[in-house]
Amino acid sequence: MYAQMVDTGTKRLKTLEEMSPEERDFQEKIDAETKIEAKNWMPDAYRKTLVRQISQHAHSEIVGMLPEGNWVTRAPTLKRKLQLMAKIQDEAGHGLYLYSAMETLGADRDEEIQKLHDGKAKYSSIFNYPTLNWADMGAVGWLVDGAAIVNQVVLQRTSYGPYSRAMVRICKEESFHQRQGYQILLDMMREGTQEQKDMVQDAINRLWWPALMMFGPHDDESPNSQQSMVWKIKRKSNDELRQMFIDQTIPQLEFLGCTVPDPDLKWNEERGHYDFGEINWKEFYDVLKGNGPCNHERISTRRKAIDEGAWVREAAVAYAAKQKQRAAKAA
Amino acid sequence: MTQQEALQEYLLRMADSGMILAQRLSELVGKAPALEEELASSNVALDLIGQARNWYEYAAELIDDGRDADKLVFLRDAHDYRNLLMVEQPNDDYAVTMARQFFFDVWHYFTLKALSNSKDERIATIAAKAVKEATYHLRRSSEWVKRMGDGTEESHRRIQDAFNLLWRFTGELITPDDIDHAMFEAGIGPDPQQLKQDWFGMVREVAAQATLAVGEEDAWMYMGGKTGEHTEHLGHILAVMQFLPRAYPDATTW
Amino acid sequence: MSEWVLYEVFVRSKHGLNHKHVGSVHAADNEMAMENARELYTRRSEGVSIWVVPSATITASASDEKEALFDPSEDKVYRHASFYKLPDEVGHM
Numbered sequence: 001m002y003a004q005m006v007d008t009g010t011k012r013l014k015t016l017e018e019m020s021p022e023e024r025d026f027q028e029k030i031d032a033e034t035k036i037e038a039k040n041w042m043p044d045a046y047r048k049t050l051v052r053q054i055s056q057h058a059h060s061e062i063v064g065m066l067p068e069g070n071w072v073t074r075a076p077t078l079k080r081k082l083q084l085m086a087k088i089q090d091e092a093g094h095g096l097y098l099y100s101a102m103e104t105l106g107a108d109r110d111e112e113i114q115k116l117h118d119g120k121a122k123y124s125s126i127f128n129y130p131t132l133n134w135a136d137m138g139a140v141g142w143l144v145d146g147a148a149i150v151n152q153v154v155l156q157r158t159s160y161g162p163y164s165r166a167m168v169r170i171c172k173e174e175s176f177h178q179r180q181g182y183q184i185l186l187d188m189m190r191e192g193t194q195e196q197k198d199m200v201q202d203a204i205n206r207l208w209w210p211a212l213m214m215f216g217p218h219d220d221e222s223p224n225s226q227q228s229m230v231w232k233i234k235r236k237s238n239d240e241l242r243q244m245f246i247d248q249t250i251p252q253l254e255f256l257g258c259t260v261p262d263p264d265l266k267w268n269e270e271r272g273h274y275d276f277g278e279i280n281w282k283e284f285y286d287v288l289k290g291n292g293p294c295n296h297e298r299i300s301t302r303r304k305a306i307d308e309g310a311w312v313r314e315a316a317v318a319y320a321a322k323q324k325q326r327a328a329k330a331a
Numbered sequence: 332m333t334q335q336e337a338l339q340e341y342l343l344r345m346a347d348s349g350m351i352l353a354q355r356l357s358e359l360v361g362k363a364p365a366l367e368e369e370l371a372s373s374n375v376a377l378d379l380i381g382q383a384r385n386w387y388e389y390a391a392e393l394i395d396d397g398r399d400a401d402k403l404v405f406l407r408d409a410h411d412y413r414n415l416l417m418v419e420q421p422n423d424d425y426a427v428t429m430a431r432q433f434f435f436d437v438w439h440y441f442t443l444k445a446l447s448n449s450k451d452e453r454i455a456t457i458a459a460k461a462v463k464e465a466t467y468h469l470r471r472s473s474e475w476v477k478r479m480g481d482g483t484e485e486s487h488r489r490i491q492d493a494f495n496l497l498w499r500f501t502g503e504l505i506t507p508d509d510i511d512h513a514m515f516e517a518g519i520g521p522d523p524q525q526l527k528q529d530w531f532g533m534v535r536e537v538a539a540q541a542t543l544a545v546g547e548e549d550a551w552m553y554m555g556g557k558t559g560e561h562t563e564h565l566g567h568i569l570a571v572m573q574f575l576p577r578a579y580p581d582a583t584t585w
Numbered sequence: 586m587s588e589w590v591l592y593e594v595f596v597r598s599k600h601g602l603n604h605k606h607v608g609s610v611h612a613a614d615n616e617m618a619m620e621n622a623r624e625l626y627t628r629r630s631e632g633v634s635i636w637v638v639p640s641a642t643i644t645a646s647a648s649d650e651k652e653a654l655f656d657p658s659e660d661k662v663y664r665h666a667s668f669y670k671l672p673d674e675v676g677h678m
């Protein structure tokens with residue numbers, strides 16, 4: 001998922017009795033599945049956590065444009081170029097929907113983006129991995145968007161109205177992303193040359209584990225999850241979501257005729273789920289701390305775009321002010 | 332040159348110009364100066380590629396040597412490309428990107444408008460749809476030229492520099508050659524005189540509102556794209572764009 | 586640095602009767618807010634009319650802009666999941 005570790009700032013869950021009347025009212029609304037709207041009273045910690053979560057999610061959409069942008073200039077056919085570009089454009093749109101949901105909480109988009117550029121805000125670890133061959137465009141769409149969808153589908157029912165509505169909109173757009181990715185891989189596996197098939201397997205080998213990391217740490221390593229679940233801004237646990245993703249992805253993998261780099265992966269009849277190996281958590285935390293293969297490039301590219309674009313945005317503001325003045329004079 | 336050969340050439344000019352400009356715009360993905368601009372600039376690129384595909388498909392049918400739109404895009408070398416030199420110029424800063432877009436959009440809009448009345452029905456149909464998109468592109472780039480020109484001191488300086496830098500490539504947009512004349516005489520292409528007049532009219536009008544100076548009509552002009560003599564940039568654009576089909580010549584599907 | 590301001594966006598979809606709030610955009614002025622709203626909220630021809638509202642003022646798209654604003658996105662079939670035909674065996678995606 002795109003928000004892998006969101007700090008809620010709470011150490012212990014409060015009981016209804018411990019809550020102020022407002023807070024109790026708020027929690028009861030949530031328990032009754034009534035959406036919280038921007039103007040409703042909400043605990044400060046809920047607001048802050050949401051800002052953190054939604055901004056992380058938004059940052060991920062925006063930074064997530066870069067690994068795919070890396071290949072958009074090299075898409076091998078007109079059709080693939082159109083699809084990939086439309087897909088990346090959607091991600092920019094998702095970022096904007098999410099920032100816009102975040103702003104209803106009183107946060108400022110530019111400030112949050114500044115935090116990202118200063119290295120003070122998180123985004124999904126997955127986007128710190130490089131895209132090294134064309135099949136990565138397929139694997140990203142299929143696995144990365146696929147993992148994101150698993151998470152986002154449940155977030156459509158999140159307790160905060162604007163976030164939930166943004167998620168509904170995003171989910172509608174996402175299924176094309178995953179399909180275009182899968183189709184890239186499928187076409188190469190079915191009709192491609194051996195070199196192309198190798199490309200596909202190589203992409204899956206590199207992206208499989210990072211995709212599983214998208215769901216965040218194990219539930220018992222995820223101290224903030226409980227509070228988030230009570231607030232219903234998280235609706236299923238990390239491990240549950242990861243299992244769902246694996247269960248639905250492996251049959252698709254087999255249909256491709258590919259494998260994943262996990263010797264422990266096998267169907268468990270008793271559980272009715274796939275068993276799988278342990279994630280390299282050291283790598284996960286390293287990447288999260290900024291030590292992934294592309295952390296530096298991703299952030300510096302974003303920072304450069306926004307910093308060097310400052311004069312463009314300022315020009316628009318200055319022009320608008322002049323136009324306003326002229327209109328006032330003419331009136 | 333037969334009329335059909337002239338028509339093929341003309342179609343490739345339309346197709347290649349849109350394609351190469353879209354390729355330049357695709358370089359900006361994830362790097363636009365504002366998030367909102369990511370969407371706008373990708374939209375223009377998507378429109379241009381969609382249009383180019385229509386032109387290529389028509390051209391491919393006429394050329395009829397087994398090449399389809401993709402082969403025309405990904406397997407021709409620079410000297411076979413027929414795009415305007417303007418569109419292959421690098422993104423540089425956003426003022427250059429926008430000035431390039433604006434000069435192109437004005438040309439594109441009036442060209443498509445004329446082509447939508449072409450005697451060639453296939454062309455008329457493609458152009459009628461494309462002109463709606465181009466209308467929007469032109470409105471957007473005109474607005475940005477005004478914002479930059481009449482914005483801050485810095486933006487004014489940058490867009491004026493961009494106008495000056497790119498002016499030498501504008502001649503090619505509105506200087507007809509034999510093919511342009513042949514297309515006009517056949518009732519297929521726009522009236523070159525009219526196109527030139529419309530282009531200058533619109534460029535001067537927007538520039539005036541943007542408080543920008545435009546170059547002289549008789550300034551020295553750098554031309555050659557329409558006949559396959561390009562600037563150094565095109566080779567590099569193609570090296571990137573055509574990398575996969577060139578590196579994997581045995582691949583028949585992607 | 587003076588940044589762009591927030592506009593609320595309302596879109597009337599093809600089959601809907603009323604303009605519906607869909608979210609917000611940042612823009613320097615009304616025109617840009619309209620452009621940005623169009624790019625962001627009607628990429629799949631979801632709308633036939635947009636309102637953008639800065640603070641208290643409402644600006645509606647003029648009806649003669651309709652063609653240029655909305656027609657073009659109708660042929661971008663690759664934006665819809667149903668464009669990607671996957672074999673039945675792959676299951677739901």
Ligand SMILES: [Fe+2]
Pocket residue numbers: 061064091145148
């Ligand atoms: Fe995404």
Ligand SMILES: [Fe+2]
Pocket residue numbers: 061090091094170174
């Ligand atoms: Fe997304």
Ligand SMILES: [Fe+2]
Pocket residue numbers: 091145174177
């Ligand atoms: Fe996506």
